[in-house]
Amino acid sequence: MTMLDENDVALAAEYVLGLLNTASSATVEARIATDPLFAAEVEAWRLRFQPMLGGDVSPPAHLWKSIETALPQATGQDVSVSKLLFWRSLTGISVSAAAILGILFLQKPDNVPVPAPQAPLIAALGSETGAASLTASYDANTGRMIITPVSLDTGNLYPELxxxxxxxxxxxxxxxxGKSATAIIVPANLRQYVSSxxxxxxxxxxxxxxxxxxATGPVIASGKIATL
Known part of the structure; x- marks a missing residue:
């Protein structure tokens, strides 16, 4: 099984942030459909960025000037232009999110608490023999869970979660x-049980x-839920 490298991780994040052109986005979407590990990485970035992608507020004009002044001078090592753009965009979104949260906080009455976004939950399911393995990511804010099979074969039967x-x-x-990622919405009455x-x-x-x-069949894969 091919592991993801740092370029794959950055590509997944850039796709979620909308930094890719049309052709690159199409290539990424084709890979999502055929590469479960990459699809899971994209979904993980989507969950990380979800609290920040609801809107955009331009940071103050002096912000980047201050950041550039504070940074150490460049060394002889080459830095990829695309990676600089990626991290600059990521920082910009973080600043925008902070500004939005600040505005919402000021608009809320003092006696109404501002709910904090819940951290995404993840799980890696497997068996002692390694014959079956899956990944799961869960957004408690929406009840949406993504199940991505890495290796799963139940023959003539169907995998039930x-x-x-x-x-x-x-x-x-x-x-x-059993062959491709599945998105499910956990019923409201069961969400209390999906926790770390x-x-x-x-x-x-x-x-x-x-x-x-x-359940009528044996457990072929299992894993603990943890906070991302």
């Missing part, structure tokens, strides 16, 4: 794709899911 919280009772989150420390698991089940919401 379960959340197992501290009480040990497995609750079905539905059937997921809980367990995600996959079992092979008949078409339509486990009868009566009770």
């Amino acid at each position: 379960w959340i197992i919280p501290a009480d040990g009772t497995a609750r079905s989150l539905g059937i997921v794709g 420390g809980g367990t995600l698991a996959v079992t092979p089940e008949p078409e339509g899911g486990a009868p009566g919401g009770k």
Whole structure:
């Protein structure tokens, strides 16, 4: 399995930030459809940037002048122009987000707290034999979970995803794709169970899911949920 390098990570972030031209974006979208690891990286960046991408406020005109003055002088090492543009854009968005949050805070009455965005949750699901592996990312603000299979084969059965919280009772989150990424919206009554420390698991089940919401197949992959 090919691992992602720093250029792949930067490319995924640039795509989410909208810094690529039309041709490059099309190339990235084609790769997302065929490369589960890269698709998961794109989704992870999307979750990281989500609190900041709701709008844009131009930073003060003097900001970049101050930053450039504070930076050390360039050394003999070459720095990629594209990477400089990427990090400059990232910093600009961070400043914009801070300005937006500041405005919202000032507009809120003193007795109404400003809710803080919840950190994305992730999980790596696998088996002792390595025969099955998946990644999961969850946005608690929207209830959206992305399941990306890396290696998953359930034969004539269907992979069903379960959340197992501290009480040990497995609750079905539905059937997921075995070959490509699946986006699901976790039902409102189950979102309380999707939290750091809980367990995600996959079992092979008949078409339509486990009868009566009770797993019939063995756990072929599982993993703990953690904060990103």
